[in-house]
């Protein structure tokens with residue numbers, strides 16, 4: 001307990017200059033959460049005008065993936081690999097040992113990952129999806145079912161590549177943007193049990209849980225839910241793997257929201273999360289605080305041996321997995337820093353801060369704020385633009401046109417599916433994701449983003465839909481081109 005003022009008045013302490021006495025008084029408590037770093041190296045932003053951005057959009061076929069990054073003022077396209085590294089990470093990179101086998105950097109990486117996860121076998125990979133390809137290549141056979149809360153797109157694609165069937169079994173709240181729930185990423189344990197009963201352990205090679213649930217809005221999974229999933233897996237004798245890309249943000253949410261967890265350190269919680277599983281896939285581009293890298297980890301020795309042999313085919317030797325020694329150093333240090341409380345408080349609060357500003361302005365959002373991104377519900381904001389005219393694409397384009405802010409459409413452009421009759425099955429949700437890179441933007445950048453978003457939302461009714469002019473069959477959102485449906489409306493907007 002802090003000393004009371006009167007009691008302490010009598011005890012003068014020496015000040016830093018050794019002369020002026022200081023009085024011990026109750027420490028003041030401050031509310032402002034500041035960035036827990038200062039900036040040593042800066043990357044200038046390039047400002048563009050609305051006119052320039054209109055031209056750039058035209059040239060890009062209204063696809064934000066076609067823009068050059070230097071033409072973007074605030075880039076919230078993704079939080080993957082876009083974070084800023086710390087001085088210790090850069091220093092580690094200088095110490096990188098580039099020996100082909102058994103390098104010092106690999107051993108350091110191994111030590112950190114094993115301390116954190118507790119897994120026996122750790123295979124570095126160049127990204128998360130490489131870990132997925134290797135794992136599913138070894139365990140998924142045609143007709144196999146892989147349950148998850150919500151499969152991330154690369155996870156889903158890798159399972160389907162091996163003719164497996166991804167099953168999304170998130171709780172019903174996780175599918176409804178406006179529902180409030182502290183752990184909207186939780187697995188529906190009832191449906192998981194049902195899925196195992198239906199397919200049997202022969203057809204379910206493993207169960208996955210994605211922490212946080214990226215495709216479901218960056219929503220966390222509770223420890224209680226992970227334990228319940230663990231019990232189901234034990235009963236059926238099926239291994240449990242985490243898709244652990246954002247494990248630290250998930251651990252922070254558990255500390256904040258789960259009864260009985262607030263006294264624990266995020267690292268302690270993260271260590272328990274990993275120990276509830278038999279293995280994990282990981283992208284170091286997220287909570288590894290690195291620009292590239294990942295790993296595949298597990299306890300099963302025989303499976304690890306098969307995965308190592310598979311890894312050699314495409315990733316290189318198992319002690320570097322497609323990475324340079326210096327990348328392994330950056331990841332090892334990043335995995336130490338990412339569970340620091342000051343970092344996580346700033347990180348999650350930063351996202352929530354943007355969320356609150358947009359919410360206060362009445363912009364419909366996925367609720368509550370996710371760990372790495374704010375998701376705007378474009379279907380609700382632009383009710384006059386039907387899904388067939390891509391409301392989330394329209395909103396994303398306008399955020400760039402109006403303020404130079406790049407976001408990403410997660411709706412029918414990305415997930416619309418052609419029907420046999422030539423029309424299109426729209427995606428279940430039309431979202432615009434504003435993903436926040438780690439340690440990159442300051443509060444004033446976020447204030448600016450909120451200002452742009454609120455101004456655009458105020459004129460939402462003027463926004464018009466888009467149509468495809470070019471749409472490749474596979475992953476079309478990356479390379480498609482569009483045109484606005486009503487040019488007249490676009491002209492009146494630029495005034």
Ligand SMILES: *Cc1c(COP(=O)(O)O)cnc(C)c1O
Pocket residue numbers: 080127128129130152154155210214215243245282283284285286293294
């Ligand atoms: C990013 C991500 C992946 C894939 O990782 P990459 O490094 O991009 O290959 C897998 N799962 C989730 C949940 C992710 O967010």
